[in-house]
Amino acid sequence: MAGAHGPSSDAADDEVTPETASTILPTESPTLVWVGLGAGLLAFEVGALATFLVAILSDTLAAASLPGVGFVEGIEAAARQLPTLLSRETVPNEGYWNGQRWVGTFLGLRPEVAWGIRVALVYLYALAVAGWAVLGYRLYRREYRAADWTPRDDVIDRFRNHGWGLFGLAVVFMFVVMAVFAPALGPTTVDKNMRNSYDNELTYWDAETDSVETILVGEANLASQSRGDGEERVGPMEYDDFGRFHPFGTLPTGRDLFTFIAVGSRISLVIGLLSVGLSVGVATSLALIGAYYKGRVDLGMVLVSDGVMAMPQLLLLIMLTTVLKDTWVAGLYSGAFLLALIFAFTGWTYMWRSLRGPALQVSERQWIDAAKSFGQRPRTIMRQHMLPYITGYLLIYGSMTLGGAIIAIAGLSFLGLGVSPPTPEWGRAVNLGQEYVDTGSWHISLIPGLLITLVVTGFNALGDGIRDAIDPRSDAAGSDADDGAAAGRGGGA
Amino acid sequence: MTAREDPVVSVQSLKTYYHDDSIVGAKPPVRAVDGVDLDIREGETVGLVGESGSGKTTLGRTIIGLADATDGVVEADGQDVTEFDAEQARDWQRRVGMVFQDPEESLNDRMTIGEIVQEPLKAHDWPVLTVAVEGDATVRGSGVRPAEPDETVDLTVGLDGDVTVRDELPLSADAVTAAVDRSGDAPTVDVTVEKSRAEIRRDRAFDLLDRVGLSEQHFYRYPHQFSGGQRQRIGIARALALEPEFVVLDEPVSALDVSVQARIINLLEDLQDEMGLTYLFIAHDLSIVRHIADRVAVMYLGNVVELGPTESVYADPHHPYTVSLLSAIPGSGSPWTGERITLRGSPPNPRDPPAGCPFATRCPAKIRPDDYDLPERTWRALDELRVVFRTRARAEASAAETIKRLIGLDVAGQDLRETVSDLLADHDLPPAAQSTVDAAVELAAGGDDDAAAEQLREAFGSRCDREHPEPYDGGEDRTSQCLRQEAEYDGVAETIRARQEDEP
Numbered sequence: 001m002a003g004a005h006g007p008s009s010d011a012a013d014d015e016v017t018p019e020t021a022s023t024i025l026p027t028e029s030p031t032l033v034w035v036g037l038g039a040g041l042l043a044f045e046v047g048a049l050a051t052f053l054v055a056i057l058s059d060t061l062a063a064a065s066l067p068g069v070g071f072v073e074g075i076e077a078a079a080r081q082l083p084t085l086l087s088r089e090t091v092p093n094e095g096y097w098n099g100q101r102w103v104g105t106f107l108g109l110r111p112e113v114a115w116g117i118r119v120a121l122v123y124l125y126a127l128a129v130a131g132w133a134v135l136g137y138r139l140y141r142r143e144y145r146a147a148d149w150t151p152r153d154d155v156i157d158r159f160r161n162h163g164w165g166l167f168g169l170a171v172v173f174m175f176v177v178m179a180v181f182a183p184a185l186g187p188t189t190v191d192k193n194m195r196n197s198y199d200n201e202l203t204y205w206d207a208e209t210d211s212v213e214t215i216l217v218g219e220a221n222l223a224s225q226s227r228g229d230g231e232e233r234v235g236p237m238e239y240d241d242f243g244r245f246h247p248f249g250t251l252p253t254g255r256d257l258f259t260f261i262a263v264g265s266r267i268s269l270v271i272g273l274l275s276v277g278l279s280v281g282v283a284t285s286l287a288l289i290g291a292y293y294k295g296r297v298d299l300g301m302v303l304v305s306d307g308v309m310a311m312p313q314l315l316l317l318i319m320l321t322t323v324l325k326d327t328w329v330a331g332l333y334s335g336a337f338l339l340a341l342i343f344a345f346t347g348w349t350y351m352w353r354s355l356r357g358p359a360l361q362v363s364e365r366q367w368i369d370a371a372k373s374f375g376q377r378p379r380t381i382m383r384q385h386m387l388p389y390i391t392g393y394l395l396i397y398g399s400m401t402l403g404g405a406i407i408a409i410a411g412l413s414f415l416g417l418g419v420s421p422p423t424p425e426w427g428r429a430v431n432l433g434q435e436y437v438d439t440g441s442w443h444i445s446l447i448p449g450l451l452i453t454l455v456v457t458g459f460n461a462l463g464d465g466i467r468d469a470i471d472p473r474s475d476a477a478g479s480d481a482d483d484g485a486a487a488g489r490g491g492g493a
Numbered sequence: 494m495t496a497r498e499d500p501v502v503s504v505q506s507l508k509t510y511y512h513d514d515s516i517v518g519a520k521p522p523v524r525a526v527d528g529v530d531l532d533i534r535e536g537e538t539v540g541l542v543g544e545s546g547s548g549k550t551t552l553g554r555t556i557i558g559l560a561d562a563t564d565g566v567v568e569a570d571g572q573d574v575t576e577f578d579a580e581q582a583r584d585w586q587r588r589v590g591m592v593f594q595d596p597e598e599s600l601n602d603r604m605t606i607g608e609i610v611q612e613p614l615k616a617h618d619w620p621v622l623t624v625a626v627e628g629d630a631t632v633r634g635s636g637v638r639p640a641e642p643d644e645t646v647d648l649t650v651g652l653d654g655d656v657t658v659r660d661e662l663p664l665s666a667d668a669v670t671a672a673v674d675r676s677g678d679a680p681t682v683d684v685t686v687e688k689s690r691a692e693i694r695r696d697r698a699f700d701l702l703d704r705v706g707l708s709e710q711h712f713y714r715y716p717h718q719f720s721g722g723q724r725q726r727i728g729i730a731r732a733l734a735l736e737p738e739f740v741v742l743d744e745p746v747s748a749l750d751v752s753v754q755a756r757i758i759n760l761l762e763d764l765q766d767e768m769g770l771t772y773l774f775i776a777h778d779l780s781i782v783r784h785i786a787d788r789v790a791v792m793y794l795g796n797v798v799e800l801g802p803t804e805s806v807y808a809d810p811h812h813p814y815t816v817s818l819l820s821a822i823p824g825s826g827s828p829w830t831g832e833r834i835t836l837r838g839s840p841p842n843p844r845d846p847p848a849g850c851p852f853a854t855r856c857p858a859k860i861r862p863d864d865y866d867l868p869e870r871t872w873r874a875l876d877e878l879r880v881v882f883r884t885r886a887r888a889e890a891s892a893a894e895t896i897k898r899l900i901g902l903d904v905a906g907q908d909l910r911e912t913v914s915d916l917l918a919d920h921d922l923p924p925a926a927q928s929t930v931d932a933a934v935e936l937a938a939g940g941d942d943d944a945a946a947e948q949l950r951e952a953f954g955s956r957c958d959r960e961h962p963e964p965y966d967g968g969e970d971r972t973s974q975c976l977r978q979e980a981e982y983d984g985v986a987e988t989i990r991a992r993q994e995d996e997p
Contacts, residue, residue, distance in 0.1 A: 149713060151605050366598035370728070373557050374613040374735060375586030384612075388603040472603060472715045 030139055034132075041129055047084030048184075054079045086125055086184055091118040093187055096243050097205035098212055104203075111245040112237070115187050122184055126177040151472065158469040165465015171458025179265040186259030187245055194255050194422045197221055204242040215242065221254030229440035236443050249443040252432055261448055264424035268455075270333060271340045272405045278344030280398050283351035287390065288382040291359035298356075305349040313346045321417060334423040339412070343405055354397050355390050362389040392467040399463035403456030410452065426452055500532040500568075501739050501771045502556055507565035507575075508795075509548070509555045521844045525551035527795030527851075528565070530964065533739070538765065538772040540786030540803065542779055542818065546840060548795040549775045550594075553741040556773065557591050558582045569739075587617050590732030594744040596724035600716040606727055607712040610698040613734040620662055620693050624648045624684050630673070634684035645736075650682050661736055663696035664688055701730040704767075706760060722753035726760065733764065739771045747778065758785055779822050783807055788970075791815045794840055794851040800964070801971030811965075811973035813858040813985045831990055837873060838880060845887055850976070853957040854880060858988040860955045860976060869992050871920040872953070875930075878916055879949045882933070885909075886942035909938055926952070 042049070058072040084090070093114035095104030106114040141153070159165055178185060192200045197218035204220070206213045224240035226233040226249055234240045234250040248257035286305075290298040320342055324330045330338050362368075363386060371381045410427015412418030419425045426448045433444025507529045510522035525548040533539050541549045554560040555575070556567050562575035574585055593599035600609055613619075623640035624632045630652065632639040640646045649657040650671045658664050664686070672683040699709050705726040716724055725745060732740055742761065746754040758781060765772060776782050782789055782803065789806050791799040791814060799812040810816045810829075817836055820829040836855045847853050854876060861872055913934050922930065929952040937945035950958050956976055965978035977985050 147713075151713065151715075365601075366593055366595060367601040369554075369559060370591070370593055370599045370731070371601075371612070371616075372559055373586060373589075373591040374616060374731070375583035376612065376616045377583075380616065384604070385601050388601075470603075473717055 030143065034136055034139055037132055037135075041125070041132055044085045044125060047079070047081075048087070050079035051076070086118070086122055086181070088118065088184055088189075091121065093118060093245065096203045096212060099205065099210065111187070111239075111243070112247075115245055115247065119185055122181045123174075123177060126173070126181070130173070154472065155469045159465055162465040162468055164461050165468065168458045168461025168463070168465055171454055172462050175265060175455050175458065176269065178262055179269040182262040182266050185262045186256065187247060188256050188259050190259060190263050190422070190424060192217060193221070193259055194424070197255075202242060202244075204244075220244070221250075223254065224250050225252055225254040226250045226436065226441040226444060227252050228436060233439075233441045235440065236447070248447050249441075251429065251444055252436065252441070257429065257444065257447065260424040260429055261426060261451065264426045264429065264448075267334070267336050267419055267423065267425050268406045268409060271336050271343070271409050272402045274337070274340035275343035275347060275405050276398055276402045278340070279348035279351050279401065280394060282344070282348040283355055284387070284390070284394060286348075286352050287355035287359040288386055290356060291363040291386065292378055292382055294360075294363070298360075301352070305352055308346065309349045311346065316346065317342050317412070318417060334419050336419055339409065339418065343408065347401060347405075351397050351401065355393055358390045358393050359386060362386050388470070391470060395463035395467045396460075399459040402459050406452055406456060500534050502533045502574075502773075503566075503568040504529055504531040504533075504552070504556065505566040505568065506530060507552070507555060507567060508563045509551050509560050510563040511551075522563075523843050524548075524795050524846055525560075525843060526555060527843075527846065529792075529795070529797050531790055531797055531800065533771060533773055535738075535771055536765075536769060537787040538774050538785055540782035540789040541773060541775045541792060542777060542782050542789060543792035544777065544840065546843065547792040548843070549792045550743055552792070553591070553743050553773055553775050557589055557741055558586055559591075583617075587613075587735050588737055588739070590735070590737035590740040592725070592728050592732045592740065592742045592745045595748045596721055596728050597748070599728050600724055602716045605713050605715055606702070606707075606719075607695070607698055609716070609727060610701055610730050610734055611694050613731060614694045614697060617735060618690075619697075619735060620647055620664075620690065621645075622647050622686060622690075624650055624682070626650050626652065626682050628652045628680075630680040630682045632682050632684060634682075634686075636686055636690065637684045648684065648686075650684060652680060652682075656684075662693065663700050664693055697734070698730075701734055702727075704733070704764065705730045720753075721749050722757060725749060725753075725757055729757075729760065729764070733768070733770075736768070737770070739773070741773045741775070743775045744777065745774075746781065747776065754781065761785065779807075779818060791818065794843060794846055796851050796974060797964075798852065798975070799971075799973040801967065801973075802969065805969050805971060809986075811967050811971065811978060811985060812852075812975045813856050813977075813989065814852050815973075816985055816989060817857060832993055834989060834993075838877070842887065845883070847958070849954075849956070849958040849960050850962050850974070856957065857992065858975075858977060858985045859957050860982060862953065862955045865923060865926055865953070867920075867922075867926075869995060871922070874916050874920055875949065875953045878913065878930070878933075879946050879953075881912060881916075882937055882942045882946035882949065885937065886946060910934065929953075 054072060054076045058076055061072055088094075091106045091114060093105055093111045095102050095111060095114075097103075102108050102110060105111055106117060109117070183189060198216050200217045201214050202217050202220050203212060203214050205211075220240075220242045224234050224242065224244070224246075226235070234246050234254075236249045237247060238249065239245055240250065240254075244256070246256050246258065248261065251257055251260060286301050290301045317339075321330070321335065321338065324338060329341070332338065365385075368381060368385055371385055376384075406426070409418050409425060410430055413425050413428040413431060418427065421428065429448040430445050430452070433441065433446075433448075436442065437445050507526055508524070509526040510524050512522045513520050527548070529548075529552055531539070531552075541552065543549050551560055555562050558574060558577065565575070567574040569585065569588075572581075574582075577585055604612075622637040623644055623646050624634070624637050625640045625646040625648070626632060627649065628651075632650075637648065645659070647659050647662055648669060651657075652673055654671050654673050656666045656669045656671050658666050658669065668687045670685045670687070672685075674681040674683065698712065702708065702711060707723065707726055707730070711719075711723075716727065719727065725748075729745070745761070746757050749757060761772070762785060764770060772785075774782065774786055786803045788801060789799075789803045790797045791806075791812065793814045799806060799810065799815045801811075806815060807819060810819055816829060817834040820831065820834045822829075834857050836857070838855055841847055841851070841854055850856070853859055859872075859876075861867075861869075867875075913930070917930065929948065933945040933948045936942075936948065960976065962974045962976050962978075964972035964974050967973055967978060975985060976982065977988065982988075983991075
């Protein structure tokens with residue numbers, strides 16, 4: 001077991017002998033190679049990253065009205081000049097047929113192929129980054145970590161054998177990649193296709209006149225609407241009359257649905273994660289504090305949460321969005337940030353209620369007393385001895401609430417309260433397609449609907465998998481998972 | 494065991510009451526510990542026995558600081574533990590340890606054994622690495638600090654640069670370098686420890702596991718992978734991690750198999766010899782206590798009713814409760830030669846203990862008043878009748894009963910009369926006694942159970958019902974809280990024997 005104690009001084013000496021050189025990378029300096037790989041991967045996206053970072057900086061400066069805005073704008077312009085290899089400019093899919101061949105598309109390929117190559121490249125790139133991270137972890141685990149084995153390895157092994165959890169991870173990964181790379185994934189952009197469609201022109205091959213013509217995008221959209229059957233629709237994987245490829249078809253307004261969904265995933269992700277993250281944070285801290293101190297502290301929390309629960313969520317939402325309409329909060333991310341805050345404020349009570357029982361239960365266990373008996377600090381007791389036992393519930397309620405939040409935003413968009421149009425949002429796509437569900441334009445509601453279901457299921461599955469993985473008892477076939485966390489499966493909100 | 498004068502812990506008239514945490518309708522508190530005096534001397538093992546609910550665990554928890562004392566003093570090093578603020582309590586808890594009854598419950602099964610054993614060390618940022626210099630010098634160095642007076646010294650440095658490390662610390666002297674700088678007015682010693690605290694803690698954990706009979710390979714396992722006995726060893730290792738001087742063992746073996754019990758007991762004894770520990774050993778198994786304890790304290794209803802050297806108490810118990818406990822030891826281990834003494838009824842409600850001797854309601858050697866000359870079984874029937882009234886007085890009344898009581902109707906009078914006639918059916922009471930009983934029954938039927946109980950106590954009670962006995966000095970370092978220690982009464986054992994012979 002000497003290895004478990006970590007490298008003693010003499011072990012460090014023979015680290016470079018061939019036997020111990022590296023079991024992962026066939027080189028004597030695996031870290032250098034790993035860092036090199038990372039730098040290479042970063043180079044693909046350095047332009048996008050720089051633009052993003054500078055944009056945050058300039059937004060912050062503008063919000064705080066600090067000097068130096070002009071200087072930062074200069075950097076921003078410079079950052080835009082940096083090449084981004086995985087961008088729509090490098091692999092363009094928007095071109096036109098000039099009678100003999102495609103003009104303007106990547107290598108003169110058909111737009112669908114060009115677009116497919118770009119999407120595939122983006123996902124390959126994301127996979128490569130993920131693989132690079134995994135490689136780094138394994139490198140650390142085998143060659144830098146003192147211990148041969150730690151319990152965390154078991155957590156990862158358990159997760160690796162958890163099919164349902166892996167499915168969830170895959171779905172969540174796809175979703176997050178879609179959100180992060182949204183501008184590069186769509187066949188067109190929100191700006192060109194939706195926001196400023198009458199400021200942009202489009203070149204296309206007019207079959208009737210056998211010539212290349214130009215038209216405003218807005219006018220082209222009018223002719224590519226999906227509002228029923230046959231000629232009145234542009235379905236999934238079809239071209240419209242202007243040679244534009246629509247992977248998911250078009251909206252009733254003639255806009256591209258895939259672009260809409262890709263960009264909309266950002267809103268859903270931001271609101272969902274932010275609101276669930278905030279309410280989980282508040283609910284967990286309050287549940288732990290209430291369960292540890294009990295008595296009046298707990299009673300006070302019951303009163304506060306009852307008070308919050310008694311407020312009608314929808315009215316509060318309408319009121320706050322109106323009252324705060326002209327403030328900077330409402331301006332953040334088309335109102336998405338404000339929505340997330342309101343969801344978190346009204347949502348923590350339900351989660352706290354669900355966590356309070358398990359927290360009170362675990363606070364009665366004897367190991368809490370044991371920890372108190374040697375003078376462990378309350379905060380550590382809550383974190384180390386109580387939190388792990390409610391994490392199972394947390395993941396379940398959290399992933400369920402996440403789905404709820406995505407659906408709630410969709411519902412709000414229907415009422416005209418949610419994210420202000422034309423910022424894309426999944427729920428609005430479902431609502432836009434509502435009246436065409438039984439026609440040939442079924443795709444407008446169905447595709448975003450299915451995606452919402454899939455993403456929500458994916459988050460639930462991921463939560464399930466993590467919960468099982470962090471429970472050291474669940475590796476015994478899962479049949480003896482009789483402790484509190486397993487009950488969460490049947491718990492419901 | 495030679496008793497030293499200075500106790501490690503001195504408990505003085507300690508009371509721990511549990512109050513209901515409700516804002517309205519507070520019931521009287523549970524008097525878990527109700528006036529206990531107990532000195533625990535350095536290096537000894539005090540066995541604390543008593544039936545469940547007698548308050549022995551609460552006494553242990555109050556000493557450790559897990560329960561708040563209502564009144565009284567727990568003195569250690571001249572300070573009152575019950576008055577400590579949070580930081581002082583932490584400091585006190587660094588110097589004491591506790592092993593819990595149920596090893597299935599007392600280990601967090603989301604943590605590995607290594608984490609569990611190291612947790613107390615981390616909580617107190619152990620090791621402190623205090624440095625003392627032989628001679629006059631200033632100490633410098635990261636991670637070390639000069640030792641305060643009266644503090645445990647971890648590293649001793651000579652002015653020639655020699656380093657001595659305290660034995661308990663898993664740190665070799667080679668890993669410490671001391672550079673002595675004599676250039677200034679006073680010499681300066683620069684101490685460098687080449688082992689990180691985390692490494693010292695980990696080696697300490699290995700060391701502890703080794704001491705309790707486990708091995709290093711268990712370090713990364715989880716509690717659920719161990720048997721009960723092994724888990725208790727882990728609990729012991731954790732309790733000893735911070736090198737405590739005093740350890741409370743709360744029924745450490747009662748949840749284990751008999752075969753494992755002996756091994757754990759032997760381990761505890763070995764550790765005590767090795768590390769010079771002082772134990773408060775809480776148990777309900779009297780044979781184990783006889784084996785391990787130097788002195789034994791017998792608790793009943795929050796009181797230590799008897800206290801003394803184990804052998805002496807076992808050979809000649811002074812308190813009737815001790816006699817009855819010892820008579821219950823099965824097999825030949827029992828020093829009591831008579832019949833087994835079965836105590837009547839159940840212990841009184843700790844919310845409402847008897848006014849006199851707490852054991853008076855069940856005592857087999859209770860002093861009887863001289864007013865009447867009744868057989869023992871008749872006395873017991875009368876005692877029982879009083880318990881009935883007291884229980885009725887404390888019972889929650891239904892709404893209907895309360896209304897009946899208020900307008901003076903007969904409250905369950907029929908049931909009560911039946912109970913009374915059952916109880917006293919084959920006893921011959923003298924006319925004076927009979928009329929007292931009848932009057933009390935009428936009072937109770939009218940709803941005033943308290944008055945009925947009081948009337949019976951006035952008429953048939955003895956000193957035992959009126960007087961809470963103070964600890965009597967029984968010689969040989971022994972005390973017992975029984976009025977029969979007074980010279981005018983017969984001894985406990987002979988009274989019980991005589992009464993047993995009278996019984997049909």
